[in-house]
Amino acid sequence: MTVTEKEASPATRRLTTSKAMVEGIAQEMERDPSVFVLGEDVGAYGGIFSSTTGLLERFGPSRVMDTPISETAFIGLATGAATEGMRPIVELMFVDFFGVAMDQIYNHMAKIHFESGGNVKVPVVLMTAVGGGYSDGAQHSQCLWGTFAHLPGMKVVVPSNPVDAKGLMIAAIRDDNPVVYMFHKGIMGLPWMAPNPRALAPVPEEAYEVPIGSAAVVRQGNDVTIATLSLSVHHSLDIAEELSAEGIECEVIDLRTLVPLDRATILSSVAKTGRLLVVDEDYQSFGLSGELAAIVAETDPRLLKVPFMRVAVPDVPIPYSRPLEYAVLPTKTRIAAAVRKLMG
Amino acid sequence: MDQKIKIELYRTMVLIRSFEEAILRDYHADKKPAWDIGAGLIPGEMHLSAGQEPVAAGICANLSPGDGITATHRPHHLAIAHGVSLKALAAEIFGRETGLGKGRGGHMHLFDPASHFSCSGIIAEGYPPALGQAFAFKWKKTPNVIVAVTGEGAANQGAFHESLNLAALWKLPVVFVVEDNDWAISVPRHASTAIASNAERAAAYGIPGERIEDNNVEAIWRSAKTAIDRARSGEGPSLLEIHTVRLWGHFEGDAQAYRDDLDAARAHDPLPAYEAQLISEGFLDSAQAEAIKEESAAEVEAALSFAKASPLPDAADALRYVFA
Structure with a gap:
């Protein structure tokens, strides 16, 4: 191992x-x-x-x-x-x-x-x-x-x-x-x-804490905020690098904690970029992506220059067969397409 | 059995009955003329334990400081017999800031860490946390035990069987108790359970099992002592099924139209029966019995007065205590 x-x-x-x-x-x-x-x-x-x-x-x-x-x-x-x-x-x-x-x-x-x-x-x-x-x-x-x-x-x-x-x-x-x-x-x-x-x-050898409730801005950018977590952070960073070559700069937020949620980091990034994409490997409806949209809407919908977007699992059980599974997971292809759409 | 224990068992049973009768009175006092379960000084579901006093008295008389007990949605008798503060218990039932849970729990969700008392409103699901308390006692090398109580309707739940297996496997200091009051709300035991005695299920986990008939507080005391001593000495869990009686409804407001045994049940009220036994044995006389009843009633009324005089929680604090 x-x-x-x-x-x-x-x-x-x-x-x-x-x-x-x-x-x-x-x-x-x-x-x-x-x-x-x-x-x-x-x-x-x-x-x-x-x-x-x-x-x-x-x-x-x-x-x-x-x-x-x-x-x-x-x-x-x-x-x-x-x-x-x-x-x-x-x-x-x-x-x-x-x-x-x-x-x-x-x-x-x-x-x-x-x-x-x-x-x-x-x-x-x-x-x-x-x-x-x-x-x-x-x-x-x-x-x-x-x-x-x-x-x-x-x-x-x-x-x-x-x-x-x-x-x-x-x-x-x-x-x-x-x-x-x-x-x-x-x-x-x-x-x-x-x-x-x-x-x-x-990884530092000594014991240390990463504070619960604190998100991390893992890549800075002025064009699109990608709020995400877990494996989707990796995919989002990969896409952010690719799109940088096209002149699109994504800010990637690794949420790290969902409860309690670091609303301030999300909102200040959205205030800067005016565009929010949530990438979430959980099911789409009634979940994290909708919650982040609600937080922005409750705070100030005018923070967004273009409508909110999300890339999540579209409310279907995770399929077994590879082409089906990768059709519903938040893949790099789907993330890149969403960012491009946000940029119009 | 010596006189001191007998009188103590009787006194505990009387105190429980006094408390339940007082709650019954206050619960119904302000829900008329139209029945509204959410109205009045005591709102919500109310599951009272009249008839089941021998279970609580017989078990808890064998417990020592530091021992714990886990009860069900019908928890008052066990809380009282275990020594939970009557005032804090009553205040919780009345939803007051001075209650066991500061009014956040209610009568099915009582926690008294000082006496390691807890209960759960979910059938059979009080057993698994009891395993953890027992595990902690073992780890701390204290000689304490946990008594985990549930009803006969719970013995068909997965949590019941998972808990018996794990406790037996790890030899945890737990005594599992099934209070068989014949009725799972409206479903009689014979319609829910394939075997006549849940104590037989102990054999499946290689632990002792015993069924105690007739709601007999002294028999319960003796069997509980054996099981508790066994757990305390590190020999692992036991399972006791105690045949008891539910004198009142599943919850208050339950008209019990489904019951054909009510007259028989009332004839098996354990309190007058035990009082008569103690008098006939010469351990108690009528005057002493009256004195015990009066003392209990006074203690109960003091607790209820304390509860009613206590402040309700401030609505501004509704979000407190979600997290430590």
Whole structure:
């Protein structure tokens, strides 16, 4: 499972996203004995998407626990342990599986702090793999972050690169609230998926936090704001470079956190460019893209010089067959076409 | 069983009944002439526990400080027997800022971290968080246990079975309790459950299972003691099914037209039965029984007065407590 890493000095040491995530978890487990990890295949296997590689060997089976295929029981267990002062990291192997355990997630984990009038804290990290693009079909390819962001009581973070993956993991573990940590399989740097150069980057060795609730302007530009997240950040940056040669300068915002959303960064960029494109691998309707349009409309519709556009999954289950799947994913082709249309 | 325990069981049962009767009275007092579930000093659904006092009294008499309990949508008896503040409980029911959840939870969503008490309004879904509390107790190396309570209607839910399996697998200090009051709202047990005793389901998970008949508080006390001692000594979970009785509706306003057992149920009211037993055994006399009832009523009325005198939450604070 090792990737193209080289032994290097700390300043230039490069990690894949998955290894950066694991490093963040391990550093917090070293610091705080109440942090533990549980989920399906998080032990000897190291997480199906390498989110827990090496943790069992390092911390032992009392802190890194394989569970039965029993999400209701073990996600609920994480919630109960958190109410008693522990800091569980619980993995839902694919976000698509939330249906078998959603009561524990949205009726218990997310609501207990509120229902208790703030008397009970629930510091759970629910980490889960999202996203498609590798023909895993309709039940193993969804993003669904809009669903979690819609329901009150959960913070939702969605890193796109190794540095943010580590820093957001550490911030999530230290947060006193439930945090849903959603990692796209395509950003993890897995050797058994399409190579992704942005899934490998220099990562500081020390523990650090990327603040939850803070978006990042990952490319500056004056013509079009592309607000996006996760793997779509990579596609958007690629297209931004291509279109720069044509004289179109895109500003790319990596949202990084959906709850709480960094509205100020989005609005100030839109105020500058006057054009907003949302690129979202989740379903189109009633979700993130509509929410961002609403925020602009509620603030000042005159910020937009041309109508808002979005590139999302057009309300269809993710198809299996490759030409169909790539017809509905937010591909570079669709992103480029949308930017050109915004530029008229 | 010594006299002290018997009197304590009786006193707990009386206190619970006093509380439920007072809530019943105040709940209905201002919903007339037209029935409006959302009207009055106590709005919303109200699931009262009259008849089920022996379950709470018998279990909680075996719990120690630091032990916890997870209840259902019908939680008052367990909260009271476990020692949750009557004032904070009443204030939550009245939706007041001084309530357990500052009026954010309501009677189905009660949390008292000091006594590790919680409940869930979703059938069977209180079990999984109880596993986590037990897990935390084990990790902290405290000798504490969690009693996770649900109804017989919950034993057909996935969460019930997932929880039994995981608790047995990890030998968690949990006692699972099924309160069988014969009715899942309007559906009788025989129409929902393929077997006669949910205690038999324990065998599927390799843990002890026992069904306790007749709503007998002393039998409940003895079986709960065995199961709690077992959990406390690190031997893992047990499953108890307790056959109890629901004297009133599923919720207030439920006319119970579907029930053909109401007369029989009323004849099985556990309170007069246990009082008569203690008197006949010579552990209690009528004057002492009256004194206990008066003390309980006074304590309950003080709690309700506290609740009614407490401020309602400020609407300006409606968005508080979503996040820590």
